[in-house]
Amino acid sequence: MTRRCFACQVAILGALGALASGCIPQAATTQGQSINSLYTVALAMSAVVAALVWGLITWSVIRYRRGKRASDELPPQTSGSQVLEIIWTAGPLIAIVILFTATLLTLNVVNAAPQQGAVQLNVEAFRWGWRMTYPNDGVSVEGVLAPGPQAVLPVGREVQINLTSADVIHSFFVPQFLYKKDAIPGHPNSFTITIAEPGTYAGQCAEFCGVFHSQMPFTIRAVSDTDYRAWLSSERAAGSTPGATP
Amino acid sequence: MTAIPVDQPLAREHGEARPQVSHGLADWLTTTDHKQIGLLYIGTSLVFFLLGGLAALALRLELAQPGMEFVTPEVYDQLFTMHGTIMMFLFGTPIALGLANYLLPLQIGAADMAFPRLNALSYWLFLFGGLVVVGGTFIVGGPADAGWTIYAPLSGPDYSPGPAMDMWIVGIGLTGISSILGAVNFIATLFTRRAPGMTMLRVPIFTWGVLVTAVLILFSFPVLTAALALLYIDRHLGGSFFEAASGGSPVLFQHLFWFFGHPEVYILILPFFGIISEIVPVFSRKPLFGYRAMILSLVLIALYSFTVWAHHMFTTGAVDLPFFSFVSLLIAVPTGIKFFNWIATMWRGQLTFPTPMLWCLGMMYFFLIGGITGVIVASPPLDFQFQDTYFVVAHLHNVLVGGTVLAAFAAIYFWFPKATGRLLSERLGKIHFWTFLVGITVTFLPQYQLGADGMPRRYADYPPNPGWADLNMISTVGSWIMAFSILVFLVNVVLTLRRPATAPDDPWEANSLEWATSSPPPDHNFRSLPKVRSERPVFDMRMSANQERSDA
Numbered sequence: 001m002t003r004r005c006f007a008c009q010v011a012i013l014g015a016l017g018a019l020a021s022g023c024i025p026q027a028a029t030t031q032g033q034s035i036n037s038l039y040t041v042a043l044a045m046s047a048v049v050a051a052l053v054w055g056l057i058t059w060s061v062i063r064y065r066r067g068k069r070a071s072d073e074l075p076p077q078t079s080g081s082q083v084l085e086i087i088w089t090a091g092p093l094i095a096i097v098i099l100f101t102a103t104l105l106t107l108n109v110v111n112a113a114p115q116q117g118a119v120q121l122n123v124e125a126f127r128w129g130w131r132m133t134y135p136n137d138g139v140s141v142e143g144v145l146a147p148g149p150q151a152v153l154p155v156g157r158e159v160q161i162n163l164t165s166a167d168v169i170h171s172f173f174v175p176q177f178l179y180k181k182d183a184i185p186g187h188p189n190s191f192t193i194t195i196a197e198p199g200t201y202a203g204q205c206a207e208f209c210g211v212f213h214s215q216m217p218f219t220i221r222a223v224s225d226t227d228y229r230a231w232l233s234s235e236r237a238a239g240s241t242p243g244a245t246p
Numbered sequence: 247m248t249a250i251p252v253d254q255p256l257a258r259e260h261g262e263a264r265p266q267v268s269h270g271l272a273d274w275l276t277t278t279d280h281k282q283i284g285l286l287y288i289g290t291s292l293v294f295f296l297l298g299g300l301a302a303l304a305l306r307l308e309l310a311q312p313g314m315e316f317v318t319p320e321v322y323d324q325l326f327t328m329h330g331t332i333m334m335f336l337f338g339t340p341i342a343l344g345l346a347n348y349l350l351p352l353q354i355g356a357a358d359m360a361f362p363r364l365n366a367l368s369y370w371l372f373l374f375g376g377l378v379v380v381g382g383t384f385i386v387g388g389p390a391d392a393g394w395t396i397y398a399p400l401s402g403p404d405y406s407p408g409p410a411m412d413m414w415i416v417g418i419g420l421t422g423i424s425s426i427l428g429a430v431n432f433i434a435t436l437f438t439r440r441a442p443g444m445t446m447l448r449v450p451i452f453t454w455g456v457l458v459t460a461v462l463i464l465f466s467f468p469v470l471t472a473a474l475a476l477l478y479i480d481r482h483l484g485g486s487f488f489e490a491a492s493g494g495s496p497v498l499f500q501h502l503f504w505f506f507g508h509p510e511v512y513i514l515i516l517p518f519f520g521i522i523s524e525i526v527p528v529f530s531r532k533p534l535f536g537y538r539a540m541i542l543s544l545v546l547i548a549l550y551s552f553t554v555w556a557h558h559m560f561t562t563g564a565v566d567l568p569f570f571s572f573v574s575l576l577i578a579v580p581t582g583i584k585f586f587n588w589i590a591t592m593w594r595g596q597l598t599f600p601t602p603m604l605w606c607l608g609m610m611y612f613f614l615i616g617g618i619t620g621v622i623v624a625s626p627p628l629d630f631q632f633q634d635t636y637f638v639v640a641h642l643h644n645v646l647v648g649g650t651v652l653a654a655f656a657a658i659y660f661w662f663p664k665a666t667g668r669l670l671s672e673r674l675g676k677i678h679f680w681t682f683l684v685g686i687t688v689t690f691l692p693q694y695q696l697g698a699d700g701m702p703r704r705y706a707d708y709p710p711n712p713g714w715a716d717l718n719m720i721s722t723v724g725s726w727i728m729a730f731s732i733l734v735f736l737v738n739v740v741l742t743l744r745r746p747a748t749a750p751d752d753p754w755e756a757n758s759l760e761w762a763t764s765s766p767p768p769d770h771n772f773r774s775l776p777k778v779r780s781e782r783p784v785f786d787m788r789m790s791a792n793q794e795r796s797d798a
Contacts, residue, residue: 024631024698035627042628046618056589057610064530066596075596079533088586089579096575099625103571106627111567168400169496171561171634175700178631182562185399186490187497189563202709206561206634206702208393210405211319214705 025176028201028222030194032178034109041102045095110179114192118158121151125163125170125183125205128212139235148203148218154228155195162190171207174220180206195222278362280351281767283369285665287344288658290373291337297380298332299732301325303725306689310722312710322706323391328380330394331414335421336376338514338650343368343428345657346456346517348665350432352760353450355441355778357770360434368428375420382410390414393704395507396477398488398499403481412481415474422467422474429460429467441759443778450758450781451540455520458544459513462551466509473502497564504555512551514646516544518653519584522606525660526588528756529603530595536587537781543580543587550577560626561633567626574624581617585610601675602754605656608683609649616644619694634704637697643690655682655735660754667747667765674738681731689724692717757782 027033122133129144132151143149153159163172165183173180181189205216223231269282277283305325308316317325347365351358359365382389390410392401401411436449436457449457477499479485486492488499527534534540550573556565557574588610597603619641623629632638655678663669696717701708708714752761761784763772776787 023695025700035631038625038627039622039631042622042625046622049618050614053585053589053614054611057592057607060589060592060595061597061599061607064592064595064597066531066598070596074531075594077533078535078594080536080539081590084586084590085536085539085583089583092579092582096578096621099621100572100575103625103627104568106625107567110627110630168405169397173634173700173702175631178627180561180630180633184490184496184562184564186495187562187564191563204700204702208323208397208400208634208704210400211323213323214319214702214707217709 024178027178028176028195028197028199029179030196031110031112031192032176033196034106035178038102038106042099045099049095112192114158114160118160118192119154120160120162121153122162122164123151123172123183124166125172125209125216126166127168127210128205128216130216130218132218134232137232137236139232141235143218145212145215146217148216150200150219150221152221152223152228152231153195154225155198155222157225158192158194160190160192162188164188168209169207170205170209170216172203173206174201174203176201182207195220198222198224276366278358278366279769280347280359280362280365281665281771283365284344284346284348286369287340287347287372290369290376291341291344294332294336294376294380295341296732298329298337299729301329301332303729305329306722306725308706309708309718311715311719312708314707317706319706320391321388323393323704324383324388326704327391327393328383328389331379331390331418332376333646334394334510334514335418336372336379338646339421339425339510340372340376341654342459342514342517342650343372343425345521345654345661346432346459347428349661349760350453350456351435351439352664352763352767352771353453353758354436354439354444355759355772355775356435356439357772359431360438361431364427365431368424368431371424371427372421375417375422375424378413378417378420381417382413385409385413395503397503398477398480398496399490401477402488412478415478415481419471419474422471425463426467426471429463432456432460433464441775441778444759444783447538447541448778448781448783451523451534451537452517452520452758454541454544455517455523458548459516462509462513462516462548465552466506466513469502470506470510473499473506476502497559497562500559500562501555504558505552507558508555509548509551511642511645512547514650516547518609518650518657519544521653521657521660522588522609523584524758525602525606525656526591528660528754529598529600529606530592531755532591532595533757533782533785534587535590535593536583539583540587543583546580547577550580557624557629560629571624571626575621577624578617578621585614585617600659600754601670601672601679602656602660604676604679605652605659608679609652609656612648612652612683612686613645615691616641616648619644631700632697634702635697636693636701636703639703640690640693640697643686643693647686647690652682655679661760662742663749663753664760664765664767666743667749668742668745669749669753670742671738674734674741678731678734678738681727681734685724685726685728685731687724688727689721692720692724696721752784755788757785759783762787 024039027036120135122135124131129142130149131140131142132149133140141149141151163181163183165185167185170183171180172183177193179193181191183189199222201220201222203218203220205213274282274286304317305322308322387408387410392406392411396414399405436453476485476487480487480489486494488494488496490496523534523540554570554574554577556570559565560567623632623638623641659670659675696714699711699713701714749765751765762776776783779786
């Protein structure tokens with residue numbers, strides 16, 4: 001179902017880190033695609049660090065094990081080196097600064113404010129379901145427990161999602177967007193996505209919210225802008241109530 | 247230069263009897279001796295470890311396949327709440343405090359803690375606090391079920407009515423007060439009870455770890471206590487600190503919780519870094535490389551730990567992402583210093599691999615993965631995917647099991663002869679070690695992939711997405727391998743305790759002062775103290791004994 005990025009697989013398979021790290025889905029949003037790139041950078045750096053440190057430990061274990069017929073002579077009692085301390089302080093520091101820079105660049109893309117005219121979708125989470133309202137179109141979809149509501153969104157347009165919660169904290173999570181954001185009572189949140197690929201994307205609650213936490217999925221169907229508009233009109237015609245506007 | 251034979255007792259005269267240290271029940275209940283209290287702490291925390299482990303086995307059994315098979319969602323929520331609560335508050339913290347209790351006075355050449363009765367009070371507060379939390383199991387409706395992080399408003403009066411959550415709040419509050427009293431005691435003991443010649447820069451690195459941990463406890467646990475008090479007021483006295491509808495803030499609870507919670511995870515690891523730093527030099531026959539750098543890195547990790555709490559809140563939309571990301575990433579630097587100094591300690595040494603050393607090496611291999619994935623989730627855009635998924639579950643188990651638990655076993659195998667006069671079986675110890683290593687690998691590594699695929703944590707059930715059932719099944723099989731391994735450990739302990747106490751006082755040719763007294767140490771620890779001229783007084787003592795013998 002999920003397509004795995006090639007670069008990510010190379011980075012993973014190529015290194016000992018393969019054992020450890022997961023492979024994330026190829027993102028369906030432009031914002032998520034920049035997260036894919038950042039992840040590839042992070043994985044590559046991780047692989048280098050893991051190979052270096054594991055290599056050094058393994059080398060020490062093999063090379064410096066005490067032989068069966070070793071003399072009682074103690075090894076050189078070296079107890080430190082300022083030069084080495086500086087090197088292995090500076091090395092990780094440089095790596096951190098590189099990763100942090102890449103992080104900032106990605107954050108700028110992911111957190112960019114939407115342009116005027118972005119599609120608005122208000123999402124209210126509650127125990128245990130979602131109410132999704134298109135405030136400018138008087139359309140609303142709602143669902144409790146599985147299979148949950150389906151929101152239709154246009155491909156290639158910015159969509160601003162405004163999150164609120166009616167009771168406890170929930171989290172709006174679409175794995176294929178590589179993104180989640182918490183729905184917190186009294187603390188409205190919003191974020192912007194631009195879906196790049198048409199398709200149906202599964203979403204779910206990611207913040208523990210009680211007994212049916214695992215039973216509040218939703219889906220997002222991404223279609224062309226024309227189909228999106230057609231869907232809105234048909235929903236309006238079908239008398240979809242404007243929902244409880246938050 | 248030759249080392250003196252290991253069986254030569256350092257503290258006892260040749261032929262002198264091992265000190266009698268058998269204790270009756272009344273003695274255990276009323277003791278103020280730091281060694282007995284330390285053993286009580288360690289024993290109690292291991293019992294809680296077994297309870298928490300049983301809860302984990304039940305969780306993994308339920309998750310082995312999609313669908314609800316063994317427990318109801320309600321019970322599942324209680325199980326993971328109890329698993330997390332027990333492992334963090336009733337196993338991790340107290341086993342660190344127990345080891346500190348046993349070892350700190352010995353390592354600095356003291357007869358006991360500065361406040362022995364306060365020390366006893368700490369233990370009993372911890373025990374009864376723990377019993378109150380776990381006691382929720384026996385009330386109608388079962389124990390608390392809001393997760394070990396008890397986020398408001400889920401833990402508030404509207405969504406967690408009933409006494410279970412109150413028992414959690416009161417019980418954990420008691421263990422928190424116990425930790426604070428313990429921390430005061432450790433700091434006072436270290437500053438006032440050091441042996442002549444033991445300057446702060448000759449204090450063993452484990453004890454340094456305890457000092458830094460105690461300071462972390464002093465600054466972080468009161469914040470938890472405050473958060474619990476506010477939550478209690480919300481629940482029973484009409485407060486609305488965390489109620490959005492009345493002007494309160496659920497985000498405030500997370501700030502308070504994690505301002506405690508992140509230092510807490512360093513409370514769970516810094517003493518164990520100290521253990522690794524104590525054991526690796528012994529089995530490398532070299533001094534710890536970069537002793538001062540190791541102290542500095544402990545202090546730096548502790549300082550940073552108070553600036554990174556909001557990296558648990560990247561997805562709340564309520565925190566400054568770049569700042570908290572950068573300081574979180576920065577912690578990799580002092581942690582790296584630790585790793586490189588451990589490696590440099592082994593470099594050009596003469597390595598032997600009895601069980602304590604194996605556990606240390608296992609810790610280095612395994613903790614490294616957890617450290618690296620910790621760096622990954624410190625980057626907010628990546629955390630947007632991983633937060634609250636099995637990736638984070640895998641990461642935190644990687645550092646807490648791969649770090650804390652492996653190092654705790656290293657400590658148990660290393661100091662068991664000191665506390666009991668008996669060496670644990672090496673053969674069973676190696677079975678324990680290798681099965682545990684296989685167990686944690688099989689259990690936790692598949693969870694990274696599950697999390698990357700987007701499986702959220704705290705799900706009683708999950709959809710049959712491609713691969714999820716298989717990865718979960720692998721993880722469940724791993725949990726049973728771990729359970730088998732723990733069984734081997736228990737057998738090892740029981741069999742060893744039934745054998746006569748024949749271990750030498752210093753079986754490992756170790757460095758710090760606890761090895762200069764008998765095993766187990768007598769009341770008040772030392773008959774006489776060697777001179778302390780470096781951070782390896784027992785090594786110096788062995789060397790000068792050698793010197794005298796070769797001069798004679």
